[in-house]
Amino acid sequence: TQKVTVIGGGLAGSEATWQLAKRGIEVDLYEMRPEKMTPAHETKELAELVCTNSMRSNQLSNAVGLLKEEMRQMDSLIMEAADKTQVPAGGALAVDRDSFSQYVTDRIRSLDNVTIHTEEIKNIPTDGIVVIATGPLTSDDLAKNIQQFSGSDSLHFFDAAAPIVAADSINMDIVYKKSRYDRGEAAYLNCPMNKEQYETFINELIKAETAELHGFENSEVFEGCMPIEVMASRGYKTMLFGPLKPVGLEDPHTGETPYAVVQLRQDNAAASMYNIVGFQTHLKYGEQKRVFSLIPGLENARFVRYGKMHRNTYIASPEILSASYESKKQKGLFFAGQMTGVEGYVESAGSGLVAGINAAREAMEQEPVAFPVETALGSMANYVTTTDAKHFQPMNASFALIPGLEGKKIRNKRERHEKISERGLESLAQFKTTVLD
Numbered sequence: 504t505q506k507v508t509v510i511g512g513g514l515a516g517s518e519a520t521w522q523l524a525k526r527g528i529e530v531d532l533y534e535m536r537p538e539k540m541t542p543a544h545e546t547k548e549l550a551e552l553v554c555t556n557s558m559r560s561n562q563l564s565n566a567v568g569l570l571k572e573e574m575r576q577m578d579s580l581i582m583e584a585a586d587k588t589q590v591p592a593g594g595a596l597a598v599d600r601d602s603f604s605q606y607v608t609d610r611i612r613s614l615d616n617v618t619i620h621t622e623e624i625k626n627i628p629t630d631g632i633v634v635i636a637t638g639p640l641t642s643d644d645l646a647k648n649i650q651q652f653s654g655s656d657s658l659h660f661f662d663a664a665a666p667i668v669a670a671d672s673i674n675m676d677i678v679y680k681k682s683r684y685d686r687g688e689a690a691y692l693n694c695p696m697n698k699e700q701y702e703t704f705i706n707e708l709i710k711a712e713t714a715e716l717h718g719f720e721n722s723e724v725f726e727g728c729m730p731i732e733v734m735a736s737r738g739y740k741t742m743l744f745g746p747l748k749p750v751g752l753e754d755p756h757t758g759e760t761p762y763a764v765v766q767l768r769q770d771n772a773a774a775s776m777y778n779i780v781g782f783q784t785h786l787k788y789g790e791q792k793r794v795f796s797l798i799p800g801l802e803n804a805r806f807v808r809y810g811k812m813h814r815n816t817y818i819a820s821p822e823i824l825s826a827s828y829e830s831k832k833q834k835g836l837f838f839a840g841q842m843t844g845v846e847g848y849v850e851s852a853g854s855g856l857v858a859g860i861n862a863a864r865e866a867m868e869q870e871p872v873a874f875p876v877e878t879a880l881g882s883m884a885n886y887v888t889t890t891d892a893k894h895f896q897p898m899n900a901s902f903a904l905i906p907g908l909e910g911k912k913i914r915n916k917r918e919r920h921e922k923i924s925e926r927g928l929e930s931l932a933q934f935k936t937t938v939l940d
């Protein structure tokens with residue numbers, strides 16, 4: 504069997520490496536950090552989470568919940584790490600970010616058949632079996648080379664990260680612990696606002712100064728990760744229907760539902776840091792401190808990390824890739840992660856899982872395979888490789904990408920989604936025994 508090269512030790516590259524190694528393949532993993540950092544990464548560890556510590560829903564009525572379960576069935580390292588390092592977050596799966604990346608790093612370092620090289624790769628290797636998983640912040644030289652390779656303009660847009668505040672700087676006389684409708688454990692801290700406070704806040708937020716954008720032609724905003732100041736400018740009530748929605752969050756101090764609520768989510772196991780939910784932002788740091796300190800309970804907040812905004816590079820996958828994530832142009836060259844147009848931590852790891860398995864097949868002289876479209880894993884690969892290239896946009900796991908159920912329509916959405924998930928897991932189990940094994 505041939506050796507495989509994996510470039511990029513993020514969510515996708517770590518998972519791909521794991522899937523290869525556990526199939527007995529020798530792997531050379533190239534990760535440029537800490538020699539060279541990206542604008543968002545802060546550590547030297549593999550699989551660093553650059554923004555929120557939440558991996559979103561953990562339930563089978565949600566497509567990303569299905570994706571997680573499929574990955575567990577496929578013995579995913581990213582899921583194992585997430586399950587082992589989780590912190591309370593109601594129906595979602597959130598992790599202690601440091602323990603999470605440490606876990607992944609330790610597991611990969613302990614593998615005899617994996618060699619980790621701290622090195623930036625500047626060009627796509629022209630032969631051998633290679634998985635490129637360098638993410639939305641791929642270094643400039645490699646990004647240029649990929650752009651040349653793909654023969655069409657790689658697309659990019661903006662992505663934003665939310666600020667994190669120190670727990671001991673939050674005013675607990677005002678802030679209260681509660682999850683919406685008291686579902687699950689009380690995992691969130693809530694900052695209540697009355698109408699007057701909301702008005703002052705939104706007015707200051709709209710006026711606040713944003714940081715300069717470097718190296719971008721347009722400022723297209725990705726809807727799923729919209730900066731809070733952009734949302735505020737869309738209309739007086741937009742935030743009240745979004746991250747500042749108060750419903751189900753009565754204030755125990757007054758027994759009433761506040762006019763608006765800003766939620767804080769625990770960011771590490773020690774509960775010493777909280778992130779401001781939905782507050783991805785591109786405001787200047789000083790402005791973030793000034794405006795976000797207007798949030799009741801955060802008047803003396805210490806910002807452990809400010810919100811940021813960054814480039815997001817992804818290739819024209821519909822033209823370049825097949826559903827095994829192998830390039831149509833160069834046999835043995837695979838792409839994985841956010842740069843293929845899947846969106847999100849779990850999705851990126853999921854594509855790394857599929858690409859890793861297929862690279863292993865190639866190394867063992869077996870044909871690469873596409874996962875069934877009934878599965879979340881297969882439906883994402885299908886989406887990124889068959890969408891109209893002109894309108895191609897990164898996409899989260901979604902039931903909209905999976906074919907509907909045959910027979911009588913189930914009216915209840917939750918029930919319908921659970922059935923689709925059940926079918927997906929059956930389909931995966933069958934695929935495992937008949938195709939993969």
Ligand code: FAD
Pocket residue numbers: 510511512513514515516533534535536540541543544550551552553554555622623624625636637638639640641642645662663664811812813814815839840841842846847848849851852
């Ligand atoms: P990454 O995890 O970024 O891994 C790529 C790795 O490749 C990095 O370690 C990098 O150092 C390395 N690398 C880059 N170039 C080279 C090179 N030339 N040679 C060697 N190594 C290289 N998703 C969410 O689900 N939730 C969020 O809140 C979220 N917030 C985000 C915020 C920002 C600022 C960005 C940029 C993205 C965010 N995403 C978020 C999207 C996406 O899920 C993550 O970026 C995710 O980490 C992508 O996984 P990946 O494996 O594709 O890339």
